[in-house]
Amino acid sequence: MNQDQLPLYVPDTVVTVGSHTAKIVKYLASGGYAQVYSAYVTPVDYSPATNIACLKRVVVPDKKSLNALRAEVDALKVLRNKKYVVSYIDSHASKHSGHTGSYEVFVLMEYCSGGSLIDFLNTRLKNRLREQEILHIMTQVAVGVAQMHELQPSLIHRDIKIENILISENGEYKVCDFGSVCGVIRPPRSYEEMKYIQHDIMKNTTAQYRSPEMLDLTKGYQINEKSDIWALGVFLFKLCYYTTPFEKEGEKAILKSQFQYPAYPVYSDSLKNVIRVLLSVDPFKRPNICQLIEELSRLQGIVPPMKNFYLSRALETSSLMQPLQNNSYKVPISDIQDKHKRQIPNIQSSPEKLPSIQSTSNGMTTNKILTRQTSPDIENLKSKSSSNYYKSGKNYGSEAITSGSIEKDSQFNNSNLYSEKPNLYYRSKDQLDTSNRENSTINDVPGQIEKYGDWSSVYRKTRNSTLHIGRSRSSSLDSTSSSSLSVESYTAEPLSKNSTGISLVRTLSKKLKNVITGEKRSVSPVRSRQNTGGSSRSVFTVLHEGFTGGNSRISSSEHTIRGPSSSSHKSRVSSSTKNFEEGFIRKHVDIVEESAEPKVGIKLKTTREAKDSIKRRVRELLLVSEDEQYHRTASGYGKYTDVQEIVTNIMTPLVKSTQKTPIDSKNSSPRKKPILPAKPLHLRSQPKQQTAILAGSKVGI
Numbered sequence: 066m067n068q069d070q071l072p073l074y075v076p077d078t079v080v081t082v083g084s085h086t087a088k089i090v091k092y093l094a095s096g097g098y099a100q101v102y103s104a105y106v107t108p109v110d111y112s113p114a115t116n117i118a119c120l121k122r123v124v125v126p127d128k129k130s131l132n133a134l135r136a137e138v139d140a141l142k143v144l145r146n147k148k149y150v151v152s153y154i155d156s157h158a159s160k161h162s163g164h165t166g167s168y169e170v171f172v173l174m175e176y177c178s179g180g181s182l183i184d185f186l187n188t189r190l191k192n193r194l195r196e197q198e199i200l201h202i203m204t205q206v207a208v209g210v211a212q213m214h215e216l217q218p219s220l221i222h223r224d225i226k227i228e229n230i231l232i233s234e235n236g237e238y239k240v241c242d243f244g245s246v247c248g249v250i251r252p253p254r255s256y257e258e259m260k261y262i263q264h265d266i267m268k269n270t271t272a273q274y275r276s277p278e279m280l281d282l283t284k285g286y287q288i289n290e291k292s293d294i295w296a297l298g299v300f301l302f303k304l305c306y307y308t309t310p311f312e313k314e315g316e317k318a319i320l321k322s323q324f325q326y327p328a329y330p331v332y333s334d335s336l337k338n339v340i341r342v343l344l345s346v347d348p349f350k351r352p353n354i355c356q357l358i359e360e361l362s363r364l365q366g367i368v369p370p371m372k373n374f375y376l377s378r379a380l381e382t383s384s385l386m387q388p389l390q391n392n393s394y395k396v397p398i399s400d401i402q403d404k405h406k407r408q409i410p411n412i413q414s415s416p417e418k419l420p421s422i423q424s425t426s427n428g429m430t431t432n433k434i435l436t437r438q439t440s441p442d443i444e445n446l447k448s449k450s451s452s453n454y455y456k457s458g459k460n461y462g463s464e465a466i467t468s469g470s471i472e473k474d475s476q477f478n479n480s481n482l483y484s485e486k487p488n489l490y491y492r493s494k495d496q497l498d499t500s501n502r503e504n505s506t507i508n509d510v511p512g513q514i515e516k517y518g519d520w521s522s523v524y525r526k527t528r529n530s531t532l533h534i535g536r537s538r539s540s541s542l543d544s545t546s547s548s549s550l551s552v553e554s555y556t557a558e559p560l561s562k563n564s565t566g567i568s569l570v571r572t573l574s575k576k577l578k579n580v581i582t583g584e585k586r587s588v589s590p591v592r593s594r595q596n597t598g599g600s601s602r603s604v605f606t607v608l609h610e611g612f613t614g615g616n617s618r619i620s621s622s623e624h625t626i627r628g629p630s631s632s633s634h635k636s637r638v639s640s641s642t643k644n645f646e647e648g649f650i651r652k653h654v655d656i657v658e659e660s661a662e663p664k665v666g667i668k669l670k671t672t673r674e675a676k677d678s679i680k681r682r683v684r685e686l687l688l689v690s691e692d693e694q695y696h697r698t699a700s701g702y703g704k705y706t707d708v709q710e711i712v713t714n715i716m717t718p719l720v721k722s723t724q725k726t727p728i729d730s731k732n733s734s735p736r737k738k739p740i741l742p743a744k745p746l747h748l749r750s751q752p753k754q755q756t757a758i759l760a761g762s763k764v765g766i
């Protein structure tokens with residue numbers, strides 16, 4: 066409903082707004098959607114504690130509009146009592162009696178008796194604002210905006226303009242009109258999304274204040290706090306020159322940030338430079354709101370009225386990571402010394418004592434990866450240091466770039482605020498170097514550093530390991546909890562693909578076991594067994610490769626399993642596997658392989674040649690097995706039993722619990738059973754009982 070059609074309240078009209086009663090004093094103005102009144106309010110249980118407030122009355126045609134208004138009220142609520150934001154008191158919405166489907170909304174807020182900034186500017190048409198006045202207004206507005214950007218997640222105003230700044234009773238400049246607020250808008254991923262965002266921008270922003278990334282969504286920039294920063298550039302320009310910088314050329318000029326400073330009034334280059342930087346086409350080159358406040362304060366010679374929350378967050382992140390990077394930083398060394406004097410020298414040794422580690426070739430790997438993890442924004446900003454932003458030298462902490470300290474770096478690290486891994490990106494060069502130095506031994510293992518950013522995950526408390534990583538706070542603290550632990554006992558378990566580790570062995574063993582026993586197969590165990598031979602071979606190949614990192618045959622010196630009890634595993638695995646390989650392959654694999662073809666049982670050896678072949682092999686097997694008292698069994702040629710036994714041999718040290726299979730139960734002592742000659746297949750009346758093989762029945766091949 067058009068606000069013009071809505072009859073105005075007459076003075077003394079009493080309206081209930083939530084838990085407050087408002088008595089209309091006078092009508093102030095009508096915005097695009099609202100009637101605005103001043104009113105006496107009771108009770109005065111809000112801040113600033115004055116009985117006069119502003120009542121905004123809006124009639125919206127439908128629920129959708131009501132929801133939009135709700136967002137505005139929510140923003141006001143969130144920003145309640147912020148000094149440079151118009152303060153919220155209460156609100157109320159109800160169905161509008163006059164029009165079906167429409168709603169009437171009342172919002173009570175702080176009354177800004179000084180009127181709007183635009184009104185103030187109009188009082189100074191001839192006597193334009195002085196630079197100090199401009200800086201003063203700009204600083205307060207910037208703080209108001211910062212109070213939005215400070216929220217987590219941050220709120221983007223999207224409609225910062227001269228008209229949306231009000232002046233309070235005591236002359237403070239306050240941001241108002243939160244009808245366009247939003248969170249960060251990511252770049253559109255489809256044409257539909259782009260159209261939607263475009264429409265939303267057109268609806269919620271003012272043409273002269275739109276940023277390049279709002280106009281050209283194909284650039285792939287987010288719409289975030291930096292869009293407000295751009296608007297503040299236009300705002301500052303208008304404070305100075307009473308016009309907007311892109312008034313004549315419009316969008317074309319905005320996209321290139323082409324504008325000229327009018328000759329009158331005259332302002333300092335510093336102030337003009339602030340405008341220039343705020344109006345950087347690239348959002349990453351624009352300062353964040355804290356940097357702007359700092360610069361405005363610097364130009365006024367005052368202490369910034371607001372702490373740099375971006376910097377605080379960066380430092381917080383940094384200090385959270387610090388313990389992992391440098392344990393000597395916080396560990397109560399004296400306590401440790403008392404308890405574990407023997408280990409103290411190692412704990413206390415400073416990073417400087419590890420220069421040789423840094424200089425290892427593997428350190429290069431770290432460096433490279435760390436560099437990759439650094440914010441592209443930093444790289445971008447540094448490489449483009451010829452821009453005005455850095456050229457100025459005195460402005461916007463150009464010295465920070467050269468110093469490379471975390472405080473300074475983070476100031477230029479605006480894009481980090483939107484990164485998914487701010488903790489990584491906030492690292493300064495020094496931090497990166499420190500990480501590199503302290504953990505460089507990790508890089509002895511290729512791929513180890515992939516876990517960068519979460520050091521704890523690559524730290525393992527293992528003993529007797531050959532790798533020794535840099536000291537961590539956790540390791541030191543742990544060392545205090547057990548007198549028997551030394552610093553050296555906290556070591557990194559290598560996680561390279563060649564580092565077999567228990568898990569890999571388990572995996573392979575399990576696979577091996579599954580292949581042989583038929584576990585986890587959808588087909589019957591018989592089929593599984595039919596596949597045993599070939600599969601077994603492939604598994605051993607995998608196992609070899611897992612141990613040795615290649616196709617070479619296993620030798621005891623080649624495979625090292627790190628981690629707990631690695632030495633015992635190492636010897637047992639190596640010998641058993643080696644024996645198994647030699648013995649198994651020499652004696653059995655061929656047979657198993659043959660029988661692995663679709664031939665055992667139902668289709669088994671239908672040709673004469675095949676039968677002969679099997680007989681021959683059986684004889685060979687019996688001969689070979691003589692020494693071992695290897696007897697034929699009713700369950701065939703003993704091959705399944707033998708396989709199982711051998712499997713058990715290698716599985717025992719690797720897999721703690723092997724499930725009993727039908728093979729286990731029926732052939733637990735295969736050698737004790739007499740091996741009977743197999744009944745020729747062609748004599749068998751029903752050559753289909755392959756399950757009987759498993760069950761140990763008489764049926765054989």
Ligand SMILES: Nc1ncnc2c1ncn2[C@@H]1O[C@H](COP(=O)(O)OP(=O)(O)OP(=O)(O)O)[C@@H](O)[C@H]1O
Binds near residue numbers: 178228
């Ligand atoms: N808290 C306030 N104290 C004093 N005057 C106010 C206050 N809020 C609004 N006004 C006056 O009312 C006018 C309209 O307010 P406002 O801009 O919030 O309404 P709107 O309908 O949301 O406007 P817009 O069309 O800009 O969205 C302002 O320009 C200002 O003069």
